[in-house]
Amino acid sequence: MNTFKEYAKYTSMNVLGMLGLSCYILADTFFVAKGLGSKGLAALNLAIPVYSLIHGTGLMLAMGGATRFSILKSQKAEEKKNQIFSQTAMLAGGCALLFVLAGIFGAGWLTDILGADEAVYDMCRIYLKVLLLFSPAFLMNDLLLCFVRNDGNPQLAMTAMLAGSFSNIVLDYIFIFPCNMGIFGAVFATGLAPVVGIGIQSTYFIRRKNTFHLVKTAISVSQALRIMSGGVPSLVSELSSGIVIVVFNGIMLSLEGNTGVAAYGVIANLSLVVIAVFTGLAQGIQPVVSRYYGAGESAKILAVFRYAVVTVTVLSVLIYTGMFLGTEQIVAVFNSEGNARLQVIAVEGLRLYFTGAGFAGFNIITAVYFTSIDRARPGNVISILRGVVLIVPLAFLLSGLFGLSGLWLAFSAAEFLTAAVALALYFRNKAGTA
Numbered sequence: 253m254n255t256f257k258e259y260a261k262y263t264s265m266n267v268l269g270m271l272g273l274s275c276y277i278l279a280d281t282f283f284v285a286k287g288l289g290s291k292g293l294a295a296l297n298l299a300i301p302v303y304s305l306i307h308g309t310g311l312m313l314a315m316g317g318a319t320r321f322s323i324l325k326s327q328k329a330e331e332k333k334n335q336i337f338s339q340t341a342m343l344a345g346g347c348a349l350l351f352v353l354a355g356i357f358g359a360g361w362l363t364d365i366l367g368a369d370e371a372v373y374d375m376c377r378i379y380l381k382v383l384l385l386f387s388p389a390f391l392m393n394d395l396l397l398c399f400v401r402n403d404g405n406p407q408l409a410m411t412a413m414l415a416g417s418f419s420n421i422v423l424d425y426i427f428i429f430p431c432n433m434g435i436f437g438a439v440f441a442t443g444l445a446p447v448v449g450i451g452i453q454s455t456y457f458i459r460r461k462n463t464f465h466l467v468k469t470a471i472s473v474s475q476a477l478r479i480m481s482g483g484v485p486s487l488v489s490e491l492s493s494g495i496v497i498v499v500f501n502g503i504m505l506s507l508e509g510n511t512g513v514a515a516y517g518v519i520a521n522l523s524l525v526v527i528a529v530f531t532g533l534a535q536g537i538q539p540v541v542s543r544y545y546g547a548g549e550s551a552k553i554l555a556v557f558r559y560a561v562v563t564v565t566v567l568s569v570l571i572y573t574g575m576f577l578g579t580e581q582i583v584a585v586f587n588s589e590g591n592a593r594l595q596v597i598a599v600e601g602l603r604l605y606f607t608g609a610g611f612a613g614f615n616i617i618t619a620v621y622f623t624s625i626d627r628a629r630p631g632n633v634i635s636i637l638r639g640v641v642l643i644v645p646l647a648f649l650l651s652g653l654f655g656l657s658g659l660w661l662a663f664s665a666a667e668f669l670t671a672a673v674a675l676a677l678y679f680r681n682k683a684g685t686a
Contacts (some may be wrong), residue, residue, distance in 0.1 A: 262540055393412075486531070
């Protein structure tokens with residue numbers, strides 16, 4: 253019962269926080285659709301992969317570092333856990349510098365690479381540039397969220413995520429409508445959200461509640477690789493959304509043009525929310541599983557994993573039922589111009605695409621489970637399979653065979669095949685876990 257209570261405490265707070273965090277892009281989608289129409293929606297959808305890259309990099313470093321931190325903390329290794337935090341912070345700083353340079357010098361080049369045409373080029377370039385310039389805030393927020401959560405304060409992490417997301421929604425409305433700032437207003441509001449989150453988490457350090465702090469340490473290549481390897485599932489989980497969007501956008505442009513891209517934008521952004529729920533669940537079990545692993549309590553580790561699988565199953569059934577029954581109304585919310593073709597494409601897409609939600613949830617949970625018990629390899633195999641190896645060829649193959657319907661089903665097919673591999677890896681490694 254104590255194990256279940258701890259599981260429920262961490263996962264419920266983290267799922268709520270991740271739901272709020274996913275509102276960064278969903279709020280942009282809604283307000284951009286209302287204020288800038290289908291062209292604004294298409295520009296936003298083309299830029300989302302870069303957001304996924306920034307956020308995925310932050311989660312890779314934060315989750316990888318926080319997993320090592322939690323294991324070392326349970327083993328009372330005080331000096332080593334502070335070194336892990338310090339090295340993770342240095343890695344995040346280096347990545348942030350690269351993103352900022354890309355924003356200053358490469359925003360136009362990225363816009364071309366992502367396939368923006370003349371009609372949406374300027375909006376897409378502005379969104380990308382501002383997003384990249386705010387990357388230090390995104391990475392620092394991700395870092396603090398994971399370490400604060402693993403330091404035993406999931407409540408503060410949840411509060412910071414929700415406060416940042418609600419500020420984003422309010423500022424989105426203010427900047428786009430009363431201030432008439434267009435696409436810049438949408439991305440400026442998104443960039444300020446992690447700043448709010450960092451401000452709230454700073455109280456943890458001001459009140460000296462933290463058990464970790466920066467120390468003088470040299471960058472260890474082996475330790476850096478271990479940190480990044482442990483966070484690969486989180487990176488790939490985010491990047492897979494971006495990769496899928498890039499591939500689907502390219503195929504959709506050839507099939508339906510900007511209207512098709514805008515229709516897919518509705519599905520892509522709803523998908524980010526659904527994946528955020530499962531990612532939140534996975535990140536919620538990580539501190540608990542890592543602590544039990546450090547303490548050698550294998551029975552509790554397996555119990556937490558079973559709780560997570562049952563939760564994923566229930567959530568996926570509820571999500572798909574809601575999507576199926578409310579498809580027309582959901583799409584209409586984002587179809588501000590009443591575009592009939594957009595409505596038809598998006599309605600069919602929602603009902604087919606989200607058949608893979610349950611498999612995606614199981615894959616995300618299983619990948620993070622493995623890295624939480626310091627077994628990065630099977631977790632990385634699962635993540636790379638679902639994020640790159642299967643989805644890209646299946647998108648081209650099935651869209652070539654069945655058109656739009658095949659494109660929508662590529663996501664489900666990739667997640668189903670990955671889930672079969674994940675299940676085999678779980679049973680193969682189960683005995684070793686116990």
